[in-house]
Amino acid sequence: MSGPEPKPWIMAIAPYIPGRSTTDDGRKVAKLSSNENPLGTSPKARAAFVEASGNLERYPDASGTELREVLAAKHGLDPARIIYGNGSDEVLHLAAGAFAGPGDEVIFVHYGFAVYEIAARRVGATPVIAPDNDYATDVDAILGCVTDRTRIVYVANPNNPTGTYATREEIARLHARLPSHVLLVLDHAYAEYIEGDAEDGGVALAETASNVLVTRTFSKMYGLAAERIGWGYAAPEIIAAMHRIRLPFSITIAGTAAAIAALGDEEFVAHTRAHNAEWRAWFSAEIAKMGNAGLRAVPSQANFVLVLFEGKLTAEIAYKGLMDAGYIVRWLPGQGLPHGLRITVGTADETQGVATALRAMVQATG
Numbered sequence: 001m002s003g004p005e006p007k008p009w010i011m012a013i014a015p016y017i018p019g020r021s022t023t024d025d026g027r028k029v030a031k032l033s034s035n036e037n038p039l040g041t042s043p044k045a046r047a048a049f050v051e052a053s054g055n056l057e058r059y060p061d062a063s064g065t066e067l068r069e070v071l072a073a074k075h076g077l078d079p080a081r082i083i084y085g086n087g088s089d090e091v092l093h094l095a096a097g098a099f100a101g102p103g104d105e106v107i108f109v110h111y112g113f114a115v116y117e118i119a120a121r122r123v124g125a126t127p128v129i130a131p132d133n134d135y136a137t138d139v140d141a142i143l144g145c146v147t148d149r150t151r152i153v154y155v156a157n158p159n160n161p162t163g164t165y166a167t168r169e170e171i172a173r174l175h176a177r178l179p180s181h182v183l184l185v186l187d188h189a190y191a192e193y194i195e196g197d198a199e200d201g202g203v204a205l206a207e208t209a210s211n212v213l214v215t216r217t218f219s220k221m222y223g224l225a226a227e228r229i230g231w232g233y234a235a236p237e238i239i240a241a242m243h244r245i246r247l248p249f250s251i252t253i254a255g256t257a258a259a260i261a262a263l264g265d266e267e268f269v270a271h272t273r274a275h276n277a278e279w280r281a282w283f284s285a286e287i288a289k290m291g292n293a294g295l296r297a298v299p300s301q302a303n304f305v306l307v308l309f310e311g312k313l314t315a316e317i318a319y320k321g322l323m324d325a326g327y328i329v330r331w332l333p334g335q336g337l338p339h340g341l342r343i344t345v346g347t348a349d350e351t352q353g354v355a356t357a358l359r360a361m362v363q364a365t366g
């Protein structure tokens, strides 16, 4: 008997593999596999979330008015150019849904965010993978992949899982050389973690260009991954097209209230930023000390570090050893990185613990 047949492009999707939170034997250990905020959530956001539980019988505001206005005021933006979604994942999918289809091509980098390929295939488009430059985004390689069929270029900046960052000049050059019919999606999930004032100019591009969408999330810096609030900024025509296919009520009342409160807690954000910068640098320096054992930290501007294992100690063995020691990190053989572990910057204790466990493994491996 034959049942309904899924579309062939749907069956070509390799399912998304989320970061684990328990070990093989079911122990709950430090979760450094999903780039969540190790310092938790702003107490103001938590209070707003609890307060919103008084309204469970009501549908959320389908036009997201308050969220858009608060975001616009905070970042100096036009609220009419803001879209929001169930995490920025939804916004990334909306872009593909509105601007790509069968026969079209969607470009992203070799070591890129897994959602881009799923979003492209979901609408029947063809994923095109641009080569990296020692794990970093290579703007010229992306431009070299552009054809008449290209509809979208996704660039996470900083990139996940590499943590690498393309400068404002590189992003400007990429945009300047892209044909105007190609939508450039700049995924700023980790933009708040960039050192100094080195932001990539994406928001300013989205303000003036007809073909740039910037996406942002409350899941990382703002510590609200559970509540699934993301947003995007682009020309009104792009926003209007995406609104046509958006689920009307994809963001919740409580999540929205928490996000708005989180935006107002600058102290929590500053604290998270400083903590991350300190321990990202410390951890990267510790890995550098293990360089003669073949360990290498890819320079990161995000809240995680990609550690490459190019010596006797393999990433797979280190992954299992870290799990035994109580730390779950991300091993990504499915993303072409069987030799890499992506490790979220945790609390001070967690980050020191991971370094200690790695050092012990390096010594034991000889």
Ligand SMILES: *Cc1c(COP(=O)(O)O)cnc(C)c1O
Binding pocket: 035, 086, 087, 088, 089, 090, 113, 156, 159, 160, 187, 189, 216, 217, 218, 219, 220, 225, 228, 229, 230
């Ligand atoms: C975490 C992440 C997101 C954000 O996901 P949400 O759906 O907003 O939780 C988007 N892009 C990248 C590259 C990420 O790593």
